[in-house]
Amino acid sequence: MAKVAVTGVAKFDDPAFATLVGHRTGTGQSLDRRRSGKALPIIAERLRPLPVDSGAMEETLRPVDSQARPAPIAGGAADSTEQSPSPAGSPYSASTPARATTWWWTAFAVLFAACLLYPALATPAKVRDRFDPSVGPTLDGMAFMTRAVYQDQGRNILLEHDREAILWMLGSVAGSPVIVEANTPLYRWGSRVAMFTGLPDVVGWDWHQRQQRGSVQDAAITKRLADVKTIYSDPRPEVAQQILERYGVQYVYVGELERAYYPAAGLGKFERYAGVYWDTVYENEQVRIYRVRE
Numbered sequence: 001m002a003k004v005a006v007t008g009v010a011k012f013d014d015p016a017f018a019t020l021v022g023h024r025t026g027t028g029q030s031l032d033r034r035r036s037g038k039a040l041p042i043i044a045e046r047l048r049p050l051p052v053d054s055g056a057m058e059e060t061l062r063p064v065d066s067q068a069r070p071a072p073i074a075g076g077a078a079d080s081t082e083q084s085p086s087p088a089g090s091p092y093s094a095s096t097p098a099r100a101t102t103w104w105w106t107a108f109a110v111l112f113a114a115c116l117l118y119p120a121l122a123t124p125a126k127v128r129d130r131f132d133p134s135v136g137p138t139l140d141g142m143a144f145m146t147r148a149v150y151q152d153q154g155r156n157i158l159l160e161h162d163r164e165a166i167l168w169m170l171g172s173v174a175g176s177p178v179i180v181e182a183n184t185p186l187y188r189w190g191s192r193v194a195m196f197t198g199l200p201d202v203v204g205w206d207w208h209q210r211q212q213r214g215s216v217q218d219a220a221i222t223k224r225l226a227d228v229k230t231i232y233s234d235p236r237p238e239v240a241q242q243i244l245e246r247y248g249v250q251y252v253y254v255g256e257l258e259r260a261y262y263p264a265a266g267l268g269k270f271e272r273y274a275g276v277y278w279d280t281v282y283e284n285e286q287v288r289i290y291r292v293r294e
Contacts, residue, residue: 142163145160161255162192165284166196170197178247178249179194179197179250180201181201181255182258191204202224231252236269237272251290251292253289255288270290274290277292
């Protein structure tokens with residue numbers, strides 16, 4: 001075994017040097033720090049020469065291309081970026097994530113296609129259920145009334161009569177006078193004159209009034225409902241006249257819906273006292289409209 005003498009100059013107070021020499025000489029002891037600062041020749045006879053592979057050294061000194069990836073070592077481990085094969089007997093493989101993604105996209109496409117069926121199939125069915133196809137496409141919101149028959153309180157009400165009266169009011173009544181008409185349970189034909197003419201009513205859809213007018217006491221809405229019932233039900237014309245004056249009513253509407261909800265004795269006073277408390281300004285087969293005298 002060859003011995004190599006290494007001669008050099010170093011300071012004994014260098015910890016790195018002291019540790020290195022102590023390790024290489026096999027003594028396991030650090031150099032004496034008491035001689036710190038003195039330069040001495042050092043001979044490490046027990047240092048063995050390290051084998052040097054000239055090919056590896058040449059490869060190490062070759063310039064490194066930052067963009068190039070190192071070639072895999074023959075017979076060594078595979079590139080860490082490559083997918084390692086699954087263990088034998090494992091239910092998973094390299095293609096498992098891809099198959100799962102494909103399955104989810106397929107399920108999404110099927111569900112999305114099923115959702116598209118609803119507007120395609122439900123819209124025609126809804127139109128057939130809520131609209132009269134015989135009327136045809138139109139922007140006239142009252143066109144359906146020419147053929148519609150409304151059922152309420154055990155009566156069949158032809159809406160054509162209301163349509164004719166409403167058209168007369170749209171063309172003949174100026175300004176925004178207050179009207180009175182029948183009040184019905186929610187989601188029925190009540191307040192139809194106010195809706196189609198835009199004229200103010202004594203009370204419209206009572207739940208909307210309770211819900212949207214927070215400053216109005218609930219009792220005030222209830223009182224108006226009771227007053228409308230009294231106007232049509234009480235046979236005394238002077239009682240009706242007082243209530244009409246209280247709300248500033250100018251037009252009283254009496255149609256088939258009013259006859260379905262209020263007694264004939266109360267409705268009869270409008271015809272009997274026409275020319276006294278009010279005047280008949282419009283009539284057709286089923287509708288009478290009275291203008292209240294001032």
